[in-house]
Amino acid sequence: MLKTSAFIWFDRETLLPQQITLTETDKPSGSITPSDKIDSHAYPIQLTYLAEGNANILFRITSAPNHQTPARNQSLTDLDHSLEFRPDDFLLRLHKNKPFIASAKDQFSFYETKIVPLFDRFELVDRLLVRVNRHVLLALNERLVQMDVLSRTGGLKRDGDVIDDKDGYGFLVRDMSPLRKRDLHEGTNEALNGIESYGSSIQKVGGGGGGEGVWLEIKPKWLISSPDIDGLIEKDKIRQCQTCASRARKSRINCENKEERGGRETHGFCPLALLLNVNDDDPWSEEKEKWLAAIKILFKDKNATEDDIRAMSWLVKSKLRPVLEKIRNYQKKFTTVNLQMMNADLSNMTEEYLLARTLRDCAIFLRTSTSLSDVKSENVNVDARIADLDAKMLTVEKGKYWRDTEKILVNEGWYECRETGNLDTDSVCVLSSHSPTQ
Ligand SMILES: Nc1ncnc2c1ncn2[C@@H]1O[C@H](COP(=O)(O)OP(=O)(O)OP(=O)(O)O)[C@@H](O)[C@H]1O
Ligand SMILES: [Mg+2]
Numbered sequence: 108m109l110k111t112s113a114f115i116w117f118d119r120e121t122l123l124p125q126q127i128t129l130t131e132t133d134k135p136s137g138s139i140t141p142s143d144k145i146d147s148h149a150y151p152i153q154l155t156y157l158a159e160g161n162a163n164i165l166f167r168i169t170s171a172p173n174h175q176t177p178a179r180n181q182s183l184t185d186l187d188h189s190l191e192f193r194p195d196d197f198l199l200r201l202h203k204n205k206p207f208i209a210s211a212k213d214q215f216s217f218y219e220t221k222i223v224p225l226f227d228r229f230e231l232v233d234r235l236l237v238r239v240n241r242h243v244l245l246a247l248n249e250r251l252v253q254m255d256v257l258s259r260t261g262g263l264k265r266d267g268d269v270i271d272d273k274d275g276y277g278f279l280v281r282d283m284s285p286l287r288k289r290d291l292h293e294g295t296n297e298a299l300n301g302i303e304s305y306g307s308s309i310q311k312v313g314g315g316g317g318g319e320g321v322w323l324e325i326k327p328k329w330l331i332s333s334p335d336i337d338g339l340i341e342k343d344k345i346r347q348c349q350t351c352a353s354r355a356r357k358s359r360i361n362c363e364n365k366e367e368r369g370g371r372e373t374h375g376f377c378p379l380a381l382l383l384n385v386n387d388d389d390p391w392s393e394e395k396e397k398w399l400a401a402i403k404i405l406f407k408d409k410n411a412t413e414d415d416i417r418a419m420s421w422l423v424k425s426k427l428r429p430v431l432e433k434i435r436n437y438q439k440k441f442t443t444v445n446l447q448m449m450n451a452d453l454s455n456m457t458e459e460y461l462l463a464r465t466l467r468d469c470a471i472f473l474r475t476s477t478s479l480s481d482v483k484s485e486n487v488n489v490d491a492r493i494a495d496l497d498a499k500m501l502t503v504e505k506g507k508y509w510r511d512t513e514k515i516l517v518n519e520g521w522y523e524c525r526e527t528g529n530l531d532t533d534s535v536c537v538l539s540s541h542s543p544t545q
């Protein structure tokens with residue numbers, strides 16, 4: 108149901124994908140690698156809606172039944188960048204037809220020149236630029252519209268967005284879905300299935316047969332405190348970081364919209380907490396409490412035991428933190444603008460600052476096929492990779508939005524918890540411990 112049949116063209120030698128077409132007679136036009144004209148080959152695939160964000164829609168790729176796909180010599184222990192390509196290991200990521208989203212080709216050159224030099228390849232979710240024939244884009248949009256009709260009775264919430272059918276290119280991104288969930292979904296025909304497996308939190312995945320693994324998708328946002336704190340707010344009054352301040356504000360707006368008075372958002376974690384240096388054996392401290400609070404929020408499993416929490420702590424500390432630290436350092440380096448500069452001139456938001464905003468909006472996937480109880484064993488393979496590193500285009504609207512949001516956070520006292528203080532003073536934010544009122 109709601110699958111789109113298509114063909115993916117490979118270079119027969121490198122097995123690198125070149126183009127996705129709707130029929131086998133739609134031969135690849137132009138070339139990405141010079142060799143595609145010499146010897147390329149089409150494999151039938153099916154595309155199924157998987158998930159979407161504000162700017163992109165992701166489709167799962169499955170080999171058409173009974174068709175031989177390129178040999179697989181990659182396992183979880185060898186997820187590094189490789190020329191070998193197996194369609195089922197990748198997703199098709201296409202951007203929506205909203206204004207101010209850069210074309211796939213521009214995104215690709217931004218990625219290769221600005222992002223790739225900052226990280227090791229094994230820290231990034233692989234992405235490959237591929238031509239996507241217009242007929243495929245149109246067919247996928249037709250499916251999206253059909254899905255919207257069906258979902259009115261189903262529970263899938265979409266805003267009716269469609270992909271840009273004029274771009275002509277898209278990305279193949281390594282599928283970082285939970286391993287077991289993904290296996291379970293294979294062979295089912297439910298277009299809406301994949302949705303449930305996505306959240307922003309840890310899941311113990313699986314059970315049954317091959318044991319269980321761990322999977323986590325996290326959007327850390329700002330890992331640095333606001334540059335506007337300096338000079339605008341007295342240091343000892345700061346009680347929230349940028350991420351906690353903005354979450355608290357959003358939570359208040361949601362409450363007001365629902366005409367409820369509910370206090371702060373309880374599901375968020377303070378990203379700075381994930382960078383705290385605490386050990387399991389340390390005695391109680393406020394820092395340790397913040398750290399554990401963040402781990403528990405990530406963990407979401409209400410039945411998590413103390414051992415589970417310890418294993419998660421280890422996983423975050425040893426596998427996620429090195430990546431978070433890199434992102435934090437780059438955010439710091441590239442945040443070259445503060446509110447005063449934005450007020451003076453929006454064009455002070457330089458290319459560097461846009462890069463910091465890209466790094467603010469990334470997602471990190473962490474996954475292993477090993478069960479939580481065994482993750483601390485030697486040689487366990489855990490993959491921690493960064494995704495969603497898209498270029499930001501500066502428009503007047505966006506510049507104003509960023510500036511005005513920051514202005515509100517400063518002026519309404521969200522960094523000082525002036526607004527939330529009367530509702531709930533027990534903030535999850537690491538910076539709240541620094542307050543003399545605590
Ligand atoms: N490589 C991947 N493997 C598995 N799932 C993915 C992958 N990339 C994205 N997803 C899923 O699709 C969702 C949307 O993807 P993505 O974040 O790339 O879209 P976006 O429009 O850029 O989102 P945002 O609005 O947060 O910027 C993600 O939250 C995630 O659940
Ligand atoms: Mg994005």
Ligand SMILES: [Zn+2]
Nearest residue numbers: 348351377536
């Ligand atoms: Zn915080």
